Every structure is written in structure tokens, then in C-alpha cells.
Amino acid sequence: xxxxxxxxxxxxAATLLLASAAVSKxxxxxxxxxxxxxxxxxxxxxxxxxxxxxxxVAEIKSGTKVNVAASDRGWLKVISKRxxxxxxxxxxxxxxxxxxxxxxxxxxxxSYIATADTPVREGPGLHYKTxxxxxxxxxxxxxxxxxxxxxxxxxxxxxxxxxEKRVAQRSTDLSK
Numbered sequence: 549x550x551x552x553x554x555x556x557x558x559x560x561a562a563t564l565l566l567a568s569a570a571v572s573k574x575x576x577x578x579x580x581x582x583x584x585x586x587x588x589x590x591x592x593x594x595x596x597x598x599x600x601x602x603x604x605v606a607e608i609k610s611g612t613k614v615n616v617a618a619s620d621r622g623w624l625k626v627i628s629k630r631x632x633x634x635x636x637x638x639x640x641x642x643x644x645x646x647x648x649x650x651x652x653x654x655x656x657x658x659s660y661i662a663t664a665d666t667p668v669r670e671g672p673g674l675h676y677k678t679x680x681x682x683x684x685x686x687x688x689x690x691x692x693x694x695x696x697x698x699x700x701x702x703x704x705x706x707x708x709x710x711x712e713k714r715v716a717q718r719s720t721d722l723s724k
Contacts, residue, residue: 583615583627586642594635598623605635614642632673659719660698662686668709672697679709687719 594606598620669676672694692699
């Protein structure tokens, strides 16, 4: 009888271990999706990587509010509010202004309808090349999301493209 209890205990312990591992993954993903509010204290050059050897991709004026995703050897990884790739600014050129901000994602894959004429881009940002156009009212199949961009699947076998979330709404038509 005691060996049976030990087997049951082992099964329960293994189940709890697997359940705790499954819970830790979303927590890790949630941590990666948070940013910290900062304000720049100087006019600052935004670089493509964490160091002066990287090219300048933008400039930010002193007093600008920015969202910081990470710190890397004295450099802050700044997240673009316009869908551009992240950039880096020197840590001494900005000051934290508050508690971490957790991004909330309300994304669900499926059928969406375009609410305006919009370009389809190669990647999730305005700097990517336009590869197609979608007209207002057109139905699109969304397969993923990245920031403020939805990844749409082509009906004609072309590679997937990206549209801004703001120009699409979830379709209520259940017939697809």
C-alpha cells in the first residue's frame, strides 16, 4: 500500500512541476513585454546598437518622453512609438520617470476587415517596402502580431506582409 501512495505522490509532484514550468513561460514573456517611462535630459542621437560605433538613426530633443525596454552596458534600448526598429541612447542622457508599463495585447489570429485603404509592408514598420495594397472593406487573414502591426497571410501564395493594427478590425462574420 505504501508503494502505491509513493507512486501517486510522484505523479502529483511531476504534474505540479510541469504545471509550474508552463506558468513560468507566460511570466517570462510578460516581463519581456514591459517598458519603463523615461524622459531625455539632453538632445541625444539614437543609434542602431548599444555604442558609438553604431550608426545614428534618429535624434531626440531634450525633454522627450521615451519608452525603454532594456539597458545594455550604459545604453538604453528605446522602443519607437511609430513602429520603427528600436534604437539606443546613452543611459546618462535620460532619466526614469515612473513604474514599468506592461503592454497589453488584445491580438487574436483570424479574419479581419480593413477599415481604410492601406499598404501591406514587407515587415512590421513604416520603413519597410510596400509590397501590396489593401482597400477599405477587404477581408484579410491575420496570422500573427508584432507591436502595432498585424501579419497578414496572402490569398495568392505570396509571402506574408504587415499592416498597421489601427486600420483593421476583427471580423464578426463567422462564415469566413
